[in-house]
Amino acid sequence: MHELSIAISIVEMAQEEAESRGGVQVQAVHLRLGLLSGVVKEALLSSYEMACHATPLEGSQLFIEEVPIEVFCPKCEGPRSVSSIQWLCCPECGTPTPAVLHGKELEVVALEIDAMEPRTLETEE
Amino acid sequence: MSAQPRLVEVRKNVLKQNDVIARALREHFRTAGVLVVSLVSSPGSGKTAFLEKTMTLLHSRHKVAALVGDLATENDATRLARSQAPVRQIITGTVCHLEAAMVQNALAGWDLNQLEFLFIENVGNLVCPSSYDLGEELRFVLLSVTEGEDKPLKYPTIFNSADVAIITKSDLAAAVEFDEAAARRNIQAVRPGMKVFKLSSKTGEGMAEYLEFLESGRVHSQTAAAVGG
Numbered sequence: 001m002h003e004l005s006i007a008i009s010i011v012e013m014a015q016e017e018a019e020s021r022g023g024v025q026v027q028a029v030h031l032r033l034g035l036l037s038g039v040v041k042e043a044l045l046s047s048y049e050m051a052c053h054a055t056p057l058e059g060s061q062l063f064i065e066e067v068p069i070e071v072f073c074p075k076c077e078g079p080r081s082v083s084s085i086q087w088l089c090c091p092e093c094g095t096p097t098p099a100v101l102h103g104k105e106l107e108v109v110a111l112e113i114d115a116m117e118p119r120t121l122e123t124e125e
Numbered sequence: 126m127s128a129q130p131r132l133v134e135v136r137k138n139v140l141k142q143n144d145v146i147a148r149a150l151r152e153h154f155r156t157a158g159v160l161v162v163s164l165v166s167s168p169g170s171g172k173t174a175f176l177e178k179t180m181t182l183l184h185s186r187h188k189v190a191a192l193v194g195d196l197a198t199e200n201d202a203t204r205l206a207r208s209q210a211p212v213r214q215i216i217t218g219t220v221c222h223l224e225a226a227m228v229q230n231a232l233a234g235w236d237l238n239q240l241e242f243l244f245i246e247n248v249g250n251l252v253c254p255s256s257y258d259l260g261e262e263l264r265f266v267l268l269s270v271t272e273g274e275d276k277p278l279k280y281p282t283i284f285n286s287a288d289v290a291i292i293t294k295s296d297l298a299a300a301v302e303f304d305e306a307a308a309r310r311n312i313q314a315v316r317p318g319m320k321v322f323k324l325s326s327k328t329g330e331g332m333a334e335y336l337e338f339l340e341s342g343r344v345h346s347q348t349a350a351a352v353g354g
Contacts, residue, residue, distance in 0.1 A: 001221060005220070006139060009140070021133070027130040028130070030132075037282075038283070039256060085315070086278045088285070088314070088316070096317030106139045107139060108136070110135055111132070111135055112131070
């Protein structure tokens with residue numbers, strides 16, 4: 001069960017991001033989670049609440065977009081979606097392939113922040 | 126005064142901190158010319174026995190060392206020290222996996238240039254270690270014949286994250302009616318093209334072929350490092 005430590009990292013990352021934008025309030029965190037990331041969505045959601053406890057993110061929400069597994073098929077020479085995590089092969093020609101293009105994602109893609117903060121644009125970059 | 130919350134793009138890998146350290150470690154390992162292999166498996170699949178055998182056999186002709194991760198006790202380090210190679214225990218406390226920073230800290234004071242092989246034994250766990258890059262060159266996933274042939278299908282993520290599968294305790298295969306073909310099929314389903322070795326740390330069966338692979342792997346990685354500058 002490493003979801004709690006992952007959740008803590010997410011909260012810390014969001015907090016740092018909020019501070020770099022002048023201490024804005026984070027309302028929600030949007031995360032992309034690959035099916036091959038080794039992290040379980042439900043466990044992460046419940047861990048997130050715990051990780052937010054007594055931090056500026058308390059009460060914020062975590063939205064998770066699951067990323068399906070996509071492999072590169074050497075025979076079709078293109079990206080193909082895989083229907084099962086237990087069978088990494090091209091769904092069209094059946095060629096097995098270890099080349100995973102997507103599905104390992106574990107990334108914070110966006111934050112929903114308090115719109116009243118005026119300094120954000122100037123502080124970027 | 127209330128307004129709609131604003132969406133700002135971030136795009137940051139949650140494990141970035143770990144990945145940055147892992148990348149630096151990998152760079153360091155390659156420059157030093159040490160082949161780093163990590164071992165993952167469920168508890169009791171024979172990681173420590175396999176490592177003990179490997180290190181004992183390699184020790185006569187190569188400089189080897191190991192880091193072993195466990196939640197508690199130094200038993201594995203004590204056991205592995207019998208191979209005469211330098212061994213350090215990483216006690217993770219309640220953490221169910223090793224992280225790159227733990228590896229980095231455990232290496233303090235060791236001169237990597239003096240080493241040819243470094244083994245990192247992860248905590249016995251088929252779930253959590255899959256997400257953490259340790260800077261290793263090769264990740265071995267171990268599967269003992271007593272565990273059942275469908276382990277790869279039950280834990281596809283960790284098998285997918287590994288480079289080599291080692292079927293251990295081959296001396297017990299007949300007793301437990303291990304279906305080797307099914308095991309190999311399942312491994313290939315979750316990680317097509319994965320190299321598989323079947324061996325027994327107890328009898329030594331299959332160890333020679335695997336050691337040959339390991340030694341040639343070191344030559345390859347050194348050549349790659351030399352070519353890559």
